[in-house]
Amino acid sequence: MLPFLARRLLQLIPTLFFVSLIIFSLQQLLPGDPALAMAGEERDPAVLAQIRHEYRLDKPVYVQYVYWVGGVLSGNLGESMRLKEPVLNLIAQKFPVTLQLALMAIVFSLTIGVTAGVLSAVKKDTVVDYAVNIVALWGISTPNFWLGILLIFLFAVHLGWLPASGYVGPFEDFWLSLQTTILPAFVLGNSFAAVLMRHTRSAMLQAMGSDYVRTARAKGLAERVVVLKHAMRNALTPVVTLGALEFGTLLSGAVLTEQVFSIPGFGKLIVDSVFNRDYQVVQGVTLITATTYILLNLLADIAYVLIDPRLRS
Amino acid sequence: MAVAEALAVELSEESPGARARRRLLRRKSAVLGLVIIVLLVLVALLAPLIAPYDPVQQSWTAIRKPPSAQHWFGTDESGRDVLARVMFGARASLLAGVVSISIALTLGVPVGLLAGYGGRWIDVLISRITDAMLAIPFLILAIALAAFLGPSLPNAMIAIGVTATPIFVRLTRGQVMAVKVEDYVEAARAVGNPPVRIALKHILPNILPALIVQATISIATAIIAEASLSFLGLGQQPPAPSWGSMLNTAQRFLTNAPWMAVWPGLAIFLAVLSFNILGDGLRDALDPKER
Numbered sequence: 001m002l003p004f005l006a007r008r009l010l011q012l013i014p015t016l017f018f019v020s021l022i023i024f025s026l027q028q029l030l031p032g033d034p035a036l037a038m039a040g041e042e043r044d045p046a047v048l049a050q051i052r053h054e055y056r057l058d059k060p061v062y063v064q065y066v067y068w069v070g071g072v073l074s075g076n077l078g079e080s081m082r083l084k085e086p087v088l089n090l091i092a093q094k095f096p097v098t099l100q101l102a103l104m105a106i107v108f109s110l111t112i113g114v115t116a117g118v119l120s121a122v123k124k125d126t127v128v129d130y131a132v133n134i135v136a137l138w139g140i141s142t143p144n145f146w147l148g149i150l151l152i153f154l155f156a157v158h159l160g161w162l163p164a165s166g167y168v169g170p171f172e173d174f175w176l177s178l179q180t181t182i183l184p185a186f187v188l189g190n191s192f193a194a195v196l197m198r199h200t201r202s203a204m205l206q207a208m209g210s211d212y213v214r215t216a217r218a219k220g221l222a223e224r225v226v227v228l229k230h231a232m233r234n235a236l237t238p239v240v241t242l243g244a245l246e247f248g249t250l251l252s253g254a255v256l257t258e259q260v261f262s263i264p265g266f267g268k269l270i271v272d273s274v275f276n277r278d279y280q281v282v283q284g285v286t287l288i289t290a291t292t293y294i295l296l297n298l299l300a301d302i303a304y305v306l307i308d309p310r311l312r313s
Numbered sequence: 314m315a316v317a318e319a320l321a322v323e324l325s326e327e328s329p330g331a332r333a334r335r336r337l338l339r340r341k342s343a344v345l346g347l348v349i350i351v352l353l354v355l356v357a358l359l360a361p362l363i364a365p366y367d368p369v370q371q372s373w374t375a376i377r378k379p380p381s382a383q384h385w386f387g388t389d390e391s392g393r394d395v396l397a398r399v400m401f402g403a404r405a406s407l408l409a410g411v412v413s414i415s416i417a418l419t420l421g422v423p424v425g426l427l428a429g430y431g432g433r434w435i436d437v438l439i440s441r442i443t444d445a446m447l448a449i450p451f452l453i454l455a456i457a458l459a460a461f462l463g464p465s466l467p468n469a470m471i472a473i474g475v476t477a478t479p480i481f482v483r484l485t486r487g488q489v490m491a492v493k494v495e496d497y498v499e500a501a502r503a504v505g506n507p508p509v510r511i512a513l514k515h516i517l518p519n520i521l522p523a524l525i526v527q528a529t530i531s532i533a534t535a536i537i538a539e540a541s542l543s544f545l546g547l548g549q550q551p552p553a554p555s556w557g558s559m560l561n562t563a564q565r566f567l568t569n570a571p572w573m574a575v576w577p578g579l580a581i582f583l584a585v586l587s588f589n590i591l592g593d594g595l596r597d598a599l600d601p602k603e604r
Contacts, residue, residue: 018445029461141586143537145544146560146578153567153574164567252452256541260564270453271545274460286457290449297448 004305008298019290020072023283024065030279038081038279072287078280080273087284090269095288097167097265101257102250104181105189113193114239117200121208122227132197139194144253148187148260155183165262184261188253192246199242203235210234237307241300248293333522336598343594349587357403366394368401369552377570387572390562398554399576405555406584409470409539409548410532416474417481418528424478425485426512430493439482446479455538459547466539466555469548473538477531484527488520495519522599529595533588540581556581 156164255267372392458472543557
C-alpha cells in the first residue's frame with residue numbers, strides 16, 4: 001500500500017505544476033495591457049503603476065510565475081480587487097455553501113441513480129428498464145439551469161411551496177436551510193443521477209452474468225440475496241468511486257445552479273468575479289477547484305485499492 | 314432464417330462504411346436523433362426565410378404577449394417574437410457545437426497521435442498536460458478562458474474548443490497505443506514507411522470510428538456549454554438571439570411571462586438529446602465489439 005501511495009503522490013507533482021501553469025497563463029490572454037484590464041474603470045497612472053508593481057507585471061513572465069506560485073504555496077492567492085479581501089478568505093467563506101449543495105446532490109443522486117440502475121439491470125428489457133433508460137437520457141440532456149428555472153416556476157411561483165431564491169445556512173435555521181437548498185440540490189444532482197443510473201445498470205449487468213452469481217444461484221439462494229448480496233456489492237465498488245470523479249462535474253454545475261437560485265457559493269463567486277474583472281479571484285477559484293478535484297481523485301484511488309485487495313499488488 | 318440472412322449480409326463483401334450505416338439505420342432512436350439534427354440544421358440555415366418575424370425587431374405594442382395565432386411561442390420583454398428568436402438561436406448553438414468540437418479535433422488529434430506514436434518523453438509530457446487540463450472542471454475552465462478572452466460567441470467557441478481538446482488527446486493517444494502494435498502497422502513500418510505516413514495513412518483511419526462517436530457526444534456537451542456561457546453573459550451578446558441568453562432574460566419574467574423560459578430550454582434539450590442518442594447509436598454501429 002505504501003509504495004502505491006508514494007507513487008500516486010509523486011504523480012501529483014507534475015499534474016499540479018501544469019495546472020498552476022495553465023491557470024497562470026490565463027492572465028496572458030487578457031487583450032492589451034493586463035494592468036489596464038485589471039484596473040477596470042480606473043485610468044489614474046499612479047494606480048496603474050501600483051498594479052504593475054504589485055503584480056510584477058513590469059517583470060518577465062517567468063519571474064511573475066515564480067512569484068505567483070511562491071505566493072500560492074505560502075497560502076497567498078492574491079487579493080480581490082473589488083472586495084479588498086484575500087482570495088483565500090473569500091473561498092473559505094463560500095466553499096461550505098457549495099459543499100452543502102454538492103453533498104446533498106450526491107446523496108440524492110446515489111439514492112435515485114443506484115436504485116434505478118439496479119432495478120433497470122434486474123428487469124432488463126422490460127418496461128422498467130426502458131423507463132429508466134429514458135429518464136437517464138432526459139437527465140443527461142437537460143441543461144440544469146433550465147430545469148432550475150422550470151422548478152422555480154412550479155414550486156415557488158405557481159405553488160408557493162418553496163422560496164424562489166436565496167440561502168440560509170444549516171446552523172442558522174435547519175428547516176429554512178433545507179427549504180432553500182432542496183431544489184438547487186435536486187437540480188445539481190439531476191445529471192449525476194442519470195450518469196449513475198447508466199453506470200450502475202451496466203456494472204450490474206456485468207456482475208449478473210458472472211460466474212459467482214451463477215454459483216450463488218446454483219446453490220439455491222433466493223434471487224433477492226443473489227442480487228443484493230452478491231451482484232450489487234461487487235458492482236457498486238466502481239460506481240461509488242465514480243462519485244469522486246464526478247465531483248468536478250458537480251462543481252461546474254454549481255456555477256449555474258447557484259446563479260439561478262442566487263446562492264452565495266463558490267460558483268456565484270466565480271461568475272461575479274468574472275463580471276467585475278476580479279481576475280485574481282477567478283484564478284484562485286479555478287486553482288482551488290482543480291486541486292480539490294485532484295485530491296478527491298487520489299482519495300478515490302486509495303479507497304478503490306482498500307476495497308479491492310486484488311489491486312494492491 | 315432471419316439470422317442466416319443477417320449473417321450472409323454480414324459476411325458479404327460489404328464495406329465498413331456501408332455496414333456501419335446499415336447498423337445505424339437499424340436503431341430507431343439513432344435515426345430519430347439524426348432526423349431532429351437535420352431538422353435543426355435546416356431551421357438554422359433557412360431561418361431568414363422561414364422565421365415569421367425579424368428576431369431583433371422590437372415592438373412596444375406586443376410586449377410579453379402569450380402564445381397566440383400571431384406569435385406561436387409568444388413575445389419577449391421587448392415585444393420580439395420568441396419563435397423567430399428560437400429559430401435564429403439555433404444558428405449560435407449549432408455553430409458553437411460544431412466549431413468548438415472542430416477546434417478540439419484539430420488540436421487534440423495531432424497531439425494525441427504525437428503522444429501515442431512519438432517517444433516516451435513526448436508522451437509523458439503531453440499526458441501530464443492533458444491530466445492537468447482534465448483536472449479543471451469543464452465549465453469552470455471554459456468560464457475562466459471566456460472571461461480572460463472577453464465575452465463574445467467566437468471567444469466562447471474558442472474557450473469550449475480548447476477545454477474539450479484534452480478529451481480528444483487522451484482518446485487518440487489510447488487508440489493509437491492499441492492500434493500501433495497491430496500487424497498491419499508493423500508491416501507498414503517494416504516496408505520503410507516514415508512515421509508521419511504511418512500515423513496518417515494507417516493509424517488515423519482505424520481510430521476514426523472512436524473519434525466520430527466521441528465528437529458526436531462532445532457536440533452535445535459543447536451545445537450545453539455554449540448555452541451555459543450565454544446564460545451567464547459570456548457567449549452570444551444581445552440583441553443577437555441565443556438560447557442561453559434568452560433563458561437568462563426569461564428568468565426575470567417568470568411570474569408574468571413563463572412561456573419565455575419554455576421554448577429556448579426545450580430547444581437546447583432537443584438539440585442535446587438528439588446528439589446524445591445519435592452518439593449512442595454510432596457507438597453501437599461503429600464499435601467492433603458489438604459486431
